[in-house]
Amino acid sequence: MAADTPDRIIVINPNSTEAVTQGIDKAMQPLRRKDGTQIECVTLKEGPPGIETQAHVDGVVAPLVAQVRARDNDAAAFVIACFSDPGIHQAREATRKPVLGIAECGIMAATMLGDRFGIIAIKNRSIPRHMRYVRALGLESRCAGDLAIDLSVVELSDEGRTYGRMVEVGQRLRDERDAGVIVMGCAGMARYRDRLEDAIGIPVVEPSQAAAAMALGLSRLSWTGKRTS
Amino acid sequence: MAADTPDRIIVINPNSTEAVTQGIDKAMQPLRRKDGTQIECVTLKEGPPGIETQAHVDGVVAPLVAQVRARDNDAAAFVIACFSDPGIHQAREATRKPVLGIAECGIMAATMLGDRFGIIAIKNRSIPRHMRYVRALGLESRCAGDLAIDLSVVELSDEGRTYGRMVEVGQRLRDERDAGVIVMGCAGMARYRDRLEDAIGIPVVEPSQAAAAMALGLSRLSWTGKRTS
Amino acid sequence: MAADTPDRIIVINPNSTEAVTQGIDKAMQPLRRKDGTQIECVTLKEGPPGIETQAHVDGVVAPLVAQVRARDNDAAAFVIACFSDPGIHQAREATRKPVLGIAECGIMAATMLGDRFGIIAIKNRSIPRHMRYVRALGLESRCAGDLAIDLSVVELSDEGRTYGRMVEVGQRLRDERDAGVIVMGCAGMARYRDRLEDAIGIPVVEPSQAAAAMALGLSRLSWTGKRTS
Amino acid sequence: MAADTPDRIIVINPNSTEAVTQGIDKAMQPLRRKDGTQIECVTLKEGPPGIETQAHVDGVVAPLVAQVRARDNDAAAFVIACFSDPGIHQAREATRKPVLGIAECGIMAATMLGDRFGIIAIKNRSIPRHMRYVRALGLESRCAGDLAIDLSVVELSDEGRTYGRMVEVGQRLRDERDAGVIVMGCAGMARYRDRLEDAIGIPVVEPSQAAAAMALGLSRLSWTGKRTS
């Protein structure tokens, strides 16, 4: 990190739902220290309320990268806080600061906590996208499975129902797919982490935390913004 | 991290060569902040001068884990600073604090900087051990190759000669094996990182830095010490 | 194919260079039959002159999908004629007609002609993108390597120079990476196929031809537009 | 395709059961056009009534390849219509025309319709043979599973019973193995495709159709008969 690089990590929530950004922000709390690296969570106003389809994923890339460019002088690192890691490779072209994706980092953190990880998705239709990404990372042999709670928007607004489905799906990943650790497949699940881990008895990774945690240190190393891919 | 957890990462060099520990310590400098997390580098006195054989790797496990136990109350996280990640799984049984290996973290950091990583080893005979570990991680499809500088101890004391061989091997990994990023396969190579990267023109990961950088943030998250493996 | 589906395959060149579209169109010639399926090649005016960066790839997705929607009633199938298969998954959300990517189809056709395929890229920086895609397809164990001719725009306008480099790279893929078949990693290489195959003595796949050839028949089957991914 | 190559695809059913050939022939109907490429389905008289064992697979190779040689001047391409793709590599030695296997093509078509494919086999003892082939193709990471309906010959003659088992097995592949698309693991299943797809709600690939569809276009390209494997 050059002398004039600001000591700030910018976490971009690519959907436009402020409540999700607030949930991420709250999840950042344990990573903050007085006078330490600042962690700023921002909402991508141009994003859809939630990122469910490939069109949503593709659609946020341009404004997200514009945001990265606009804030480049303010940041030591960027975190893309959507489990599809939208725009990660273009963002890496656009800045020499480290850009971390929550899927990438959540999955890598999970491999340190259990042998095979399971992913809890919100929607069934996200699963093929997740799996393509897991294979692109090269980590398919560590992936136990990816299952969705698959609730409607109305159902998702019922926190008890949502949590209940997460427990059910987590148990299936543990018992039927042999997952030793769970990765939450959405930045919006942060507030369920603690109780989910208690309920299913294996580690649960909140991927925004994983990415921001990795960004904290990696942003300080000069080599982490040089890339060939 | 519970309220009473000390804000200190302990980096254990499992060989007994103080100069290597000092090199690691110097490499930690960019990660340190005034009043920030302390990063303490310690030498495993019981270790051999260098870790070259499987006997060396296996031999340091017991004293290394003893060290982890002895310092458990002093640390928020441990880093094992030998590229074979000796004792990592036993150390994870011995403490609820995160234990990070420099091979594991160096390789994961590399996957964020280039598509396929090459490893520069000191000795040819370490390569099979490295490759077994890469496959155990599940990342063999991201590994371009692992080549050794293969110098004798006397030759290694010649810094110019050592650096020259590292450049040669790095170029072969880049040109003949299609590596887009290099991981230094030994904690003792830290001081060559900057000039090696300049010489070969692709990112070079110093794995002790990668592991300590990841430990900085992960040590602050309550879930990172819970493991099923 | 429903009774009212037009018997036409639309091949979209996502870059704005008409000469590339014309090259593709010429390559379609052997696939055409009098009174047979029509193969129409169109240029994406909104595209850049060439697709080299991730920004280029991401940038063509929206206009390309708009084109797919606009022509949906005119087509029995679509072919995306850029070796990064930009927007393929969003296009598949946007239409129930088959959408074929030239990378996907070129690679699959290659696996029927040789055991391991090599890819000839234009630019080095496209290689990581190609490799991520090969792994996402799950075919990395069939990929011998991906090497670029890496010429500047000026050099690329020199057909002899370009062809010479393609021969050199093809020979390296054959001799040093054990490729048994070559896939041309760019839709703009079509006119070099015949002589390249003669020069290097192993099959050379022109991927636009591969994709259009597969589209010819698949577009006639009712099930090929139903997708879960 | 040279000027004098007949515009005809010959689909060889390597078992001697005419009803199976007729079922394949009927499945070809959507691929045919008036004055278009002719698709001729032939029965291998020397074959067994059904191909169940490795001895059956191996036993049909010689007469099948003899058939390919005998009809070489009549065909632009050959399709081997048994899900074990018997004799495919020897047939490719015997002719310069494209030879397509229904397993190979059915699986590749499936990867364009869903992320992971499931295979429905007739007999349990075919599954190891299928799985060896999937790994030989390099596509094991895309394969969700292979399960058999495992009915006796008498039971198979009961169409309702057979269909019922196919639905059961298809649902298991979808729900317990996470298949997003189904490949019918036998050329004799063609007549069940439409209703099976309706019943299980994910795409169902009839592999003889997939192979003939690919053959339609590939047979017109000069390079598709040149092979190094």
Next chain:
Amino acid sequence: MAADTPDRIIVINPNSTEAVTQGIDKAMQPLRRKDGTQIECVTLKEGPPGIETQAHVDGVVAPLVAQVRARDNDAAAFVIACFSDPGIHQAREATRKPVLGIAECGIMAATMLGDRFGIIAIKNRSIPRHMRYVRALGLESRCAGDLAIDLSVVELSDEGRTYGRMVEVGQRLRDERDAGVIVMGCAGMARYRDRLEDAIGIPVVEPSQAAAAMALGLSRLSWTGKRTS
């Protein structure tokens, strides 16, 4: 095997439980011939009563290798009879005689008897260790799963209860994970092999037998003690 090499295979049980050694010794009976190669089973007195944790695995390495050195002149080959193959790579450094691990050999023998193998473990916590090893061997695509009977020490002393759990777990591996062959994941399970195979109807590999069987012949070949890893 040089002229003065004793015709004796030494099988080392790295736990200190004599009853386990006796069970292995009994399992060796079919491999013995009058005047044939001697198979001697020894107990590692320094080992723990059972090997369950990574600390146990790591802890037996030093005395086990000491045993190998001490008996080097008495043996034509060594077998390490614990399913974690503890110390195998260090033992291979310590002697020029072949050193075979029961996990390695049990798994390889299984791949000759069924397409995908399932492993029955004693304890859940051994599973991540097994899976790391399977990936290090490169055979993860042949592994259907690894499930534990997970009984307490008291329960394990109840032979009927233990056998019942082995049947349950074996059936799950066969029916839910598609295992075509079972590998017993512990040297102490030898006495259950015959009846387990009868109960579940697929081959069951007793890995100590597999390793000793392979050692019988390999110990006679001059090249089998030369190693680069």
Next chain:
Amino acid sequence: MAADTPDRIIVINPNSTEAVTQGIDKAMQPLRRKDGTQIECVTLKEGPPGIETQAHVDGVVAPLVAQVRARDNDAAAFVIACFSDPGIHQAREATRKPVLGIAECGIMAATMLGDRFGIIAIKNRSIPRHMRYVRALGLESRCAGDLAIDLSVVELSDEGRTYGRMVEVGQRLRDERDAGVIVMGCAGMARYRDRLEDAIGIPVVEPSQAAAAMALGLSRLSWTGKRTS
């Protein structure tokens, strides 16, 4: 092995060249003991002089399996002594005795001697066949490469020339493909093993020896003839 099973391993050379059978027979010498298991090497008279093409491979299956049936009462195990393991799966259907292939066993033995194995083939056109088999075994991540000496029949009769090429190819596999162990990819190479190993300095596996060595012990175990694949 039942009481009345003859203590004899039958090694079938599927080509008709007696000199090759004699070379294999000589290679068996170290495995024989006075009054020990008999190892009988037989020539398949119906085979071609050498097995080079897929037609050759497929063509020997029927007479080879006939031979297995004819000698079933005389053998405790069979070894198929051609590196394409022709007919191995049909032979396993035809007998309950263990059937071992020299490719399968040679490769598995190699994985115990080095991290990644290289294969020396006679002919280039055999390489795709070998690689398909390596992937079917699931061991592609252990395979460094497969290169051919590619000499004509006349050249092969020149022992010095043949040996010289084997050394060249072995060195390339070691130096350019990172092989730590070599597998001879043809049963006819047996007589070159010792000097080749001396010349290239890494272990060289003679696969007929590997297979017969494994057969020696495995033939004595009751479970090794039970198979689900």
